[in-house]
Amino acid sequence: MAFSDHLLDIGEDIWAAQKAHPFVTELANGTLDAAAFKHWVKQDYRYLQDYARLFALAGATARDESTMTHLLGVAHQVLETEMDLHREFAADYGISESELESTEKAPTCLAYTNFLVRTAYEGHEAEIAAALYPCMQGYLDIAEHMADLADDEHRYTPFIEMYTGEEFREATEWCRAYVDRCGERYPGQHDAMEDAFLTSAKLEHRFWEMAYTREGWEL
Numbered sequence: 699m700a701f702s703d704h705l706l707d708i709g710e711d712i713w714a715a716q717k718a719h720p721f722v723t724e725l726a727n728g729t730l731d732a733a734a735f736k737h738w739v740k741q742d743y744r745y746l747q748d749y750a751r752l753f754a755l756a757g758a759t760a761r762d763e764s765t766m767t768h769l770l771g772v773a774h775q776v777l778e779t780e781m782d783l784h785r786e787f788a789a790d791y792g793i794s795e796s797e798l799e800s801t802e803k804a805p806t807c808l809a810y811t812n813f814l815v816r817t818a819y820e821g822h823e824a825e826i827a828a829a830l831y832p833c834m835q836g837y838l839d840i841a842e843h844m845a846d847l848a849d850d851e852h853r854y855t856p857f858i859e860m861y862t863g864e865e866f867r868e869a870t871e872w873c874r875a876y877v878d879r880c881g882e883r884y885p886g887q888h889d890a891m892e893d894a895f896l897t898s899a900k901l902e903h904r905f906w907e908m909a910y911t912r913e914g915w916e917l
């Protein structure tokens with residue numbers, strides 16, 4: 699069995715919980731409260747800055763040129779294409795670029811980005827690959843699930859189109875193959891890969907919850 703399939707097996711419950719989350723189902727049918735979506739846009743913008751950093755750091759430490767090229771390409775794609783979508787959503791919802799940039803990270807966003815960046819600096823290449831995999835495969839699978847649930851076009855359709863689009867799909871397939879290569883090359887890292895994968899997957903689930911509940915630092 700490919701190591702990515704094994705990881706998806708052990709993460710099955712977390713995937714199911716994400717698909718059933720009200721943020722996901724309500725975004726799919728267009729009924730999600732705009733305040734929850736705005737919270738997601740702002741927090742996700744801050745998340746993506748570090749997510750791009752994770753790919754850039756992974757690219758800088760990769761052993762071969764083709765892996766380097768690919769990881770650095772994804773970092774660029776996040777900073778350009780994906781964050782452009784957030785900038786467009788922000789403009790539609792009256793959020794200025796300076797508000798986006800200066801948004802304070804909510805506890806879950808802080809926990810997730812700290813985990814990813816720490817893994818990028820301290821982790822083995824295989825652990826980094828496993829930590830970034832749920833961010834890609836999770837969004838593709840959840841967006842496909844949303845597309846299945848959605849009847850009509852609505853204000854959140856661009857979200858579904860971005861994460862089911864060809865560019866994101868290809869980047870996810872590449873990450874999946876990268877996880878498989880790391881799983882084969884580094885059998886001694888399997889436990890660390892499982893831990894990193896599950897931590898990211900659980901934080902993906904918490905991120906929907908953070909947006910839905912407008913989580914902040916209230917005392």
Ligand SMILES: Cc1ncc(CN)c(N)n1
Nearest residue numbers: 742745833834837902905
């Ligand atoms: C929290 C999160 N995880 C993953 C993705 C997809 N890059 C995202 N935009 N936000």
